[in-house]
Amino acid sequence: MRPLLSWAGWRAVLARTHSPGPSAGYRGASGAQRYVRNPPVGTCDLQGELDRFGGISVRLARLDALDRLDAAAFQKGLQAAVQQWRSEGRTAVWLHIPILQSRFIAPAASLGFCFHHAESDSSTLTLWLGEGPSRLPGYASHQVGVAGAVFDESTRKILVVQDRNKLKNMWKFPGGLSEPGEDIGDTAVREVFEETGIKSEFRSLLSIRQQHTNPGAFGKSDMYIICRLKPYSFTINFCQHECLRCEWMDLNDLAKTENITPITSRVARLLLYGYREGFDKIDLTVEELPAVHTGLFYKLYHKELPDNYKTMKGID
Ligand SMILES: NC(=O)C1=CN([C@@H]2O[C@H](COP(=O)(O)OP(=O)(O)OC[C@H]3O[C@@H](n4cnc5c(N)ncnc54)[C@H](O)[C@@H]3O)[C@@H](O)[C@H]2O)C=CC1
Numbered sequence: 245m246r247p248l249l250s251w252a253g254w255r256a257v258l259a260r261t262h263s264p265g266p267s268a269g270y271r272g273a274s275g276a277q278r279y280v281r282n283p284p285v286g287t288c289d290l291q292g293e294l295d296r297f298g299g300i301s302v303r304l305a306r307l308d309a310l311d312r313l314d315a316a317a318f319q320k321g322l323q324a325a326v327q328q329w330r331s332e333g334r335t336a337v338w339l340h341i342p343i344l345q346s347r348f349i350a351p352a353a354s355l356g357f358c359f360h361h362a363e364s365d366s367s368t369l370t371l372w373l374g375e376g377p378s379r380l381p382g383y384a385s386h387q388v389g390v391a392g393a394v395f396d397e398s399t400r401k402i403l404v405v406q407d408r409n410k411l412k413n414m415w416k417f418p419g420g421l422s423e424p425g426e427d428i429g430d431t432a433v434r435e436v437f438e439e440t441g442i443k444s445e446f447r448s449l450l451s452i453r454q455q456h457t458n459p460g461a462f463g464k465s466d467m468y469i470i471c472r473l474k475p476y477s478f479t480i481n482f483c484q485h486e487c488l489r490c491e492w493m494d495l496n497d498l499a500k501t502e503n504i505t506p507i508t509s510r511v512a513r514l515l516l517y518g519y520r521e522g523f524d525k526i527d528l529t530v531e532e533l534p535a536v537h538t539g540l541f542y543k544l545y546h547k548e549l550p551d552n553y554k555t556m557k558g559i560d
């Protein structure tokens with residue numbers, strides 16, 4: 245086992261790792277991220293990136309020498325660095341700690357750092373250095389659940405399930421939680437297939453429910469989105485872990501049954517209205533558009549816009 249480094253030893257290691265150079269302080273407001281070394285070599289050398297809001301991001305994973313550093317020496321080094329960043333007018337510190345270096349969390353917390361969020365392999369702590377209360381944005385506030393109302397217009401049948409793990413067995417649409425980076429429609433199609441074996445394609449978004457302090461959302465709020473899907477397979481092969489029952493049910497019967505969650509009942513009536521009067525009355529359709537600043541694309545959901553409104557140049 246390698247011996248732990250003292251604070252003096254850590255400074256020496258870091259001084260060797262990052263050779264002294266001109267002070268790399270923030271030299272512009274271009275928005276580009278730069279590496280900054282604070283304070284200058286010789287006192288402490290916690291390397292960070294400056295963000296466009298004047299905050300510093302320190303990624304401990306990138307500082308190899310920290311592998312041999314103990315918690316007390318880290319605390320001393322961080323304290324000196326924070327003092328330096330404060331004197332330079334930095335607004336905040338973001339400290340990214342890999343899970344295997346979690347021994348540095350408590351020393352950081354003792355200097356005022358708080359958890360911002362954690363992922364499976366790391367945690368991120370923040371310290372607000374600016375004036376007044378913190379203006380740092382919080383982490384994710386909601387989880388997103390998506391269900392598929394798979395409706396076969398030719399037979400007027402709709403696909404419904406009952407949960408295995410619920411005390412009351414009520415009819416609802418198959419669905420589940422969206423995965424990071426997954427489109428809403430793709431979640432609906434995936435969850436429907438996983439839970440029922442039915443293949444389908446996305447048609448539209450029908451409803452959004454927002455609920456706070458949802459019991460299954462780990463203290464976060466819950467967004468539950470129901471999509472209209474069109475089936476292209478019909479043989480049910482439902483997931484025995486999650487579902488107790490799964491059926492193609494007549495839409496009229498579903499709208500009338502009492503053994504149903506309130507949101508499913510409301511959406512069944514909405515679908516009945518769309519089936520009778522035209523789905524354009526109820527559908528929020530999707531279009532992919534380019535984002536202006538990032539070069540990425542996003543999905544925009546809204547009621548269908550007539551073509552002449554899409555192309556019109558000005559408004560009289
Ligand atoms: N009003 C409605 O009709 C209902 C709406 N929802 C919404 O659906 C979304 C979530 O859908 P779900 O089908 O619940 O998610 P899901 O389909 O992603 O996962 C459910 C399955 O995950 C597993 N699981 C969940 N929590 C677990 C735990 N603590 N320990 C072990 N296994 C666990 C179980 O196998 C469970 O059957 C949420 O947005 C929720 O609000 C859920 C139920 C009814």
Ligand SMILES: [Mg+2]
Nearest residue numbers: 418419420486
């Ligand atoms: Mg589910």
